[in-house]
Amino acid sequence: MxxxxxxxxxxxxxxxxxxxxxxxxxxxxxxxxxxxxxxxxxxxxxxxxxxxxxxxxxxxxxxxxxxxxxxxxxxxxxxxxxxxxxxxxxxxxxxxxxxxxxxxxxxxxxxxxxxxxxxxxxxxxxxxxxxxxxxxxxxxxxxxxxxxxxxxISYQPIAFELLPEKFTLTQLQHLYEVILNKKLDKRNFRKKMLNYDILKELDEKQKGVSYRAAKLYKFDKRKYARLFQKELSFGK
Amino acid sequence: MxxxxxxxxxxxxxxxxxxxxxxxxxxxxxxxxxxxxxxxxxxxxxxxxxxxxxxxxxxxxxxxxxxxxxxxxxxxxxxxxxxxxxxxxxxxxxxxxxxxxxxxxxxxxxxxxxxxxxxxxxxxxxxxxxxxxxxxxxxxxxxxxxxxxxxxISYQPIAFELLPEKFTLTQLQHLYEVILNKKLDKRNFRKKMLNYDILKELDEKQKGVSYRAAKLYKFDKRKYARLFQKELSFGK
Missing domain, CATH: 3.90.79.10 (Nucleoside Triphosphate Pyrophosphohydrolase)
Known part of the structure; x- marks a missing residue:
């Protein structure tokens, strides 16, 4: 050979x-x-x-x-x-x-x-x-x-391209966890995410789940994008 | 030819x-x-x-x-x-x-x-x-x-590498203006910058200026760096 x-x-x-x-x-x-x-x-x-x-x-x-x-x-x-x-x-x-x-x-x-x-x-x-x-x-x-x-993922609004249009908070957390490659605390994650005021809570729940179906959310895309326009950019 | x-x-x-x-x-x-x-x-x-x-x-x-x-x-x-x-x-x-x-x-x-x-x-x-x-x-x-x-310049602490260790707010504003390629409002710029709590005011004034010498500042490098660690990074 x-x-x-x-x-x-x-x-x-x-x-x-x-x-x-x-x-x-x-x-x-x-x-x-x-x-x-x-x-x-x-x-x-x-x-x-x-x-x-x-x-x-x-x-x-x-x-x-x-x-x-x-x-x-x-x-x-x-x-x-x-x-x-x-x-x-x-x-x-x-x-x-x-x-x-x-x-x-x-x-x-x-x-x-x-x-x-x-x-x-x-x-x-x-x-x-x-x-x-x-x-x-x-x-x-x-x-x-x-x-x-x-x-x-820390400075650009990429999450909404990766999730379905309507998603649960658990799905959102999983996305961050797999990209950051670490476990996040559920309560802290939810609190932070809801505080950002970038999520719209929907009147729908997860389908195909009979017991304790979770609420679905959508991104407020405008607010989500704005969150990443740092103040330091001085109106960019 | x-x-x-x-x-x-x-x-x-x-x-x-x-x-x-x-x-x-x-x-x-x-x-x-x-x-x-x-x-x-x-x-x-x-x-x-x-x-x-x-x-x-x-x-x-x-x-x-x-x-x-x-x-x-x-x-x-x-x-x-x-x-x-x-x-x-x-x-x-x-x-x-x-x-x-x-x-x-x-x-x-x-x-x-x-x-x-x-x-x-x-x-x-x-x-x-x-x-x-x-x-x-x-x-x-x-x-x-x-x-x-x-x-x-909007998401990383690069300004302190470009300025002398001690600088005036006017020098800092010029740096942002030339990199962003636009004029910034002086009052707004100062207010924002001081609000970030990343500058240490020194007891010195600009040298070689006889009339209205401006105050000198230093970066609090730790706070400056922290400003860019977005909350969205979840403790990164």
């Missing part, structure tokens, strides 16, 4: 994109992974990622690569960091631009992933609790994206 | 770094520019930027490139965005990683720039008010970095 280096082509300097797509699903945070069907790291789990083509912009490449490897389309992604360690890829110098997105999975049937190319064997929404060791430096890329969203 | 394309080598796919270094100098915001001494864009003003070498990480490349083009060392830079439009460079596909920093110039004699290589003719702290049209897509790169710091 030949050494890996002699089988695989060597790259001089190429760019790639890796996508970290977080999905919030009924109180659980998941990330979209592919099972690789090619060397290097054949059979490993990895973030959806591939090389950027000569004639495409980074944003277009991110969209194409996510589509080819997972079948998903129309997900708005943002850059979060560019990884350029010298030895991060066994085939040579590959600098990769990390893109991320956060989406709501529950009730969203269009988000069932299936690879278009056979470069990936399958694509799976994987709960963070079950995260395997990933190919290349993808553990590091994932961690950096997770830090990003944890940070973001 | 030959067309530019036949004189300059063509790149297949290469990486570069561009640095946007903001300097705050006595109420004025400046950016560090170089005057290019080589084609393309010879004689144009540009951000300090150059190609990443095969055997260096992005962070190391950023440090080296800033040093070679401006002589400045030991400035902590962060990535802010990676620019990968297909036609952004006349010599081929060059994807560039933007790094930025914000530093205080006043009273800092070590920050007098002078290029080490002759790739740059000179390096100059240029007031934003006098910003010339820049080479390549550097106008766009600059703008994105400026948006970044404007955004950052």
């Amino acid at each position: 030949k050494a890996l280096e002699t089988i695989l082509p060597k790259f001089d300097s190429v760019f790639s994109i890796d996508c970290v797509i977080f999905g919030f699903d009924e109180g659980e945070l998941k990330v979209l992974l592919i099972e690789r069907n090619v060397e290097p790291f054949k059979d490993w789990w990895a973030l959806p990622g591939y090389l950027v083509e000569q004639e495409e912009s980074l944003d277009n490449a991110a969209e194409r690569i996510l589509y080819e490897l997972t079948g998903l389309k129309g997900i708005y992604m943002d850059q979060f960091y560019t990884f350029g360690d010298v030895n991060r890829h066994p085939q040579g110098r590959v600098i990769t631009v990390g893109y991320y997105a956060m989406i709501r999975l529950s009730g969203n049937k269009d988000l069932k992933p299936a690879p278009i190319t056979n470069y990936a064997r399958r694509a799976v929404w994987t709960p963070l609790a079950d995260l395997p060791k990933l190919a290349f430096d993808h553990d590091k890329i994932f961690k950096r994206a997770f830090d990003k969203i944890r940070n973001k | 030959k067309a530019l394309e036949t004189i300059l080598p063509k790149f297949d796919s290469v990486f570069s770094i561009d640095c946007v270094i903001f300097g705050f100098d006595e109420g004025e915001l400046k950016v560090l520019l170089i005057e290019r001494n080589v084609e393309p864009f010879k004689d144009w003003w540009a951000l300090p930027g150059y190609l990443v070498e095969q055997e260096e990480s992005l962070d190391n490349a950023a440090e080296r490139i800033l040093y070679e083009l401006t002589g400045l060392k030991g400035i902590y830079m962060d990535q802010f965005y990676t620019f990968g439009d297909v036609n952004r460079h006349p010599q081929g596909r060059v994807i560039t990683v933007g790094y930025y920093a914000m530093i205080r110039l006043s009273g800092n004699k070590d920050l007098k720039p002078a290029p080490i290589t002759n790739y740059a003719r000179r390096a100059v702290w240029t007031p934003l008010a006098d910003l010339p049209k820049l080479a390549f897509d550097h106008d766009k790169i600059f703008k994105r970095a400026f948006d970044k710091i404007r955004n950052k």
Whole structure:
């Protein structure tokens, strides 16, 4: 058996994109992974990622690569960091631009992933609790994206994109808990959240629950957004 | 005269770094520019930027490139965005990683720039008010970095890195005005700032001012930092 280096082509300097797509699903945070069907790291789990083509912009490449490897389309992604360690890829110098997105999975049937190319064997929404060791430096890329969203939930109104329109306070608390990756005290959480005056209590209760169904809430989106416009921004 | 394309080598796919270094100098915001001494864009003003070498990480490349083009060392830079439009460079596909920093110039004699290589003719702290049209897509790169710091001043305690240890309220207001790029009402600004309880009034007054010398203040760094730890972060 030949050494890996002699089988695989060597790259001089190429760019790639890796996508970290977080999905919030009924109180659980998941990330979209592919099972690789090619060397290097054949059979490993990895973030959806591939090389950027000569004639495409980074944003277009991110969209194409996510589509080819997972079948998903129309997900708005943002850059979060560019990884350029010298030895991060066994085939040579590959600098990769990390893109991320956060989406709501529950009730969203269009988000069932299936690879278009056979470069990936399958694509799976994987709960963070079950995260395997990933190919290349993808553990590091994932961690950096997770830090990003944890940070973001403290200064941007992202929660309402991840919850259904009507939600219970328990669902809201779970969202914060999984993103901050820690247990929160129920009474404190509720008190704080209600004090912000960003929630509208509805006349409806949770459905499909026969015993002690919880009240449903909606965000007052305007107030929620305003909460994040810090006074220090001086009227921005 | 030959067309530019036949004189300059063509790149297949290469990486570069561009640095946007903001300097705050006595109420004025400046950016560090170089005057290019080589084609393309010879004689144009540009951000300090150059190609990443095969055997260096992005962070190391950023440090080296800033040093070679401006002589400045030991400035902590962060990535802010990676620019990968297909036609952004006349010599081929060059994807560039933007790094930025914000530093205080006043009273800092070590920050007098002078290029080490002759790739740059000179390096100059240029007031934003006098910003010339820049080479390549550097106008766009600059703008994105400026948006970044404007955004950052609203949610991170950056002001105390940019002001001298002791400062007047007028100096503080100027800092916010130049970064936010708008005039602020003096009375409102002072009232808000004093309400935050992040300033310590000193028993000293401004020196070198004979008439109506203003009071000097210091930040209470702990309180200033705490102001930005939003309640929504739930004890982060």
